[in-house]
Amino acid sequence: MNLPSVTERLTKNRFLLDEEQGHIEVNQEIARATGTGKAIVACCPAHVYTEEPDGTISVEYAACLECGTCLAVAAPGALKWHYPRGGFGVQFREG
């Protein structure tokens, strides 16, 4: 089986994007100081987080699969993460 990239894989999913509100916020300072930045880049199955050349963490919340792994590994204060508003976000058709 040809292995599609994570981005290509995500295109198979159905997402209802909340254009008005993101649901993820990184505190760059704490993320950098605690190593949370690198940890959430590595543990997110959807590649929501990217470390930019300047060391900041950018967030592509539209790709989020809402597992909560990032929040589990994040140091206190480094990450604000909650579920998207009702009806928004990933909508599994298989599950």
Add this chain to the structure above:
Amino acid sequence: MTEPAEPDFEVIVIGAGVAGCVAAYQLARQGHSVLLIERGEAPGSKNLSGGVLYSRGIQQVFPGFLDQAPVERRITRNYINFLNGDSSVAIDYKDARLADPVNAVTVLRAKLDPWLAAQCEEAGALLMPGVRVDRVLTEQGTVVGVQAGDDELRCKVVVAADGVNSFIAKEAGLRQKEPLNHLAVGVKSVISLPRETIEARFNLTGDEGAAFAVVGDCTEGVGGGGFLYTNIDSLSAGIVVRLDDLTAKEKVVTDIFDHFLQHRFIAPYLEGGELLEYGCHLVAEGGLHMIGEIVTDGMVVVGDAAGLTLNTGLTVRGMDLAAGSAVAAAEAIGAALDAKDTSKAGLAGYRDKLFASYVGQDMKTYARAPSFLEVERMYKQYGELLANVLYGAFNLDTQPREHLVKVARKSLARSPLKMRQLIRDGIAGARAL
């Protein structure tokens, strides 16, 4: 003084997964007014599981479950696989008794959960999809309802069935942030294949199904495992890796997943398949030690939200425990409503019933499993040792043969494993599992 507001419902259930639906169904059947709130656009749309549901418990709730619910295949083949880089040793357990009566089925939650929620509606519960509960309403420390956006809905009992992240249980102070060795992340692809291909590849007929549990190189030595489950015309292929080990080894989770899918002994099963969906899910791995407070004034916590999952090495369970906890909760809530006491003391029967049932009993029986499964040697060295012993037996290289015991002893001597570790792990394994 103002009178307490009249409740809108007797019970509000947060989350229409297995636990939430079973609780709502049981309570509605008892004649209580029940609101079932789901944040996905439809039940199941936020829910994902590896895919094996041990179904005997849920069959007691829904006697027509196997015939009516959209289940995939009935598991008659369990394949337990030590997978190394270029060798593989497995126990291939097939048993017709597992099909009669049916013991386990594969499911796809976006298909199953709408059926479960429909049973709740038929029993009289009100389903409200597309609504995220933001927080519970409390008065003098008692939960009296939920807030969703600008709406406040009041009730006598809230059932927190909001999954492994349970913001609701955390906010109510019932759960703290979990240590990372209590959590794992599951990553899964659903891959479509013609049903004849699946049946030929996995040696199945009709609606028989196979469940592969894989340990070793498939996770690049990170604590956890891989799985391969057969659905009717698709496969669920995934890994589950413990977060403490994943972060300590600084591995990228998607690299591990790709490594599994491309493994020379896994890839042939997936050959020619087309990706249908890519998903992931956080998994509670703490076992008994993760169950904290599950009852407070006006609220109970069920299913994943209560930390009720169980990895015994052979079976990986969650949905059956979710159903069992919901049955216990519904009984206790019904009794509390009848007695007009929904305080923590009034609802305390939930915990008693939970621990009297298979759910609590099994959580106790396997209380040592999580720490046993943290033994590093499980994920690399044991699989290699097994393969080396077999290689010694099968590799007839024209050298004089040695008895198997001697081959095994030599293999052990060459491996980084020590005899005393083998003995210690053997005893610990026997006790834990």
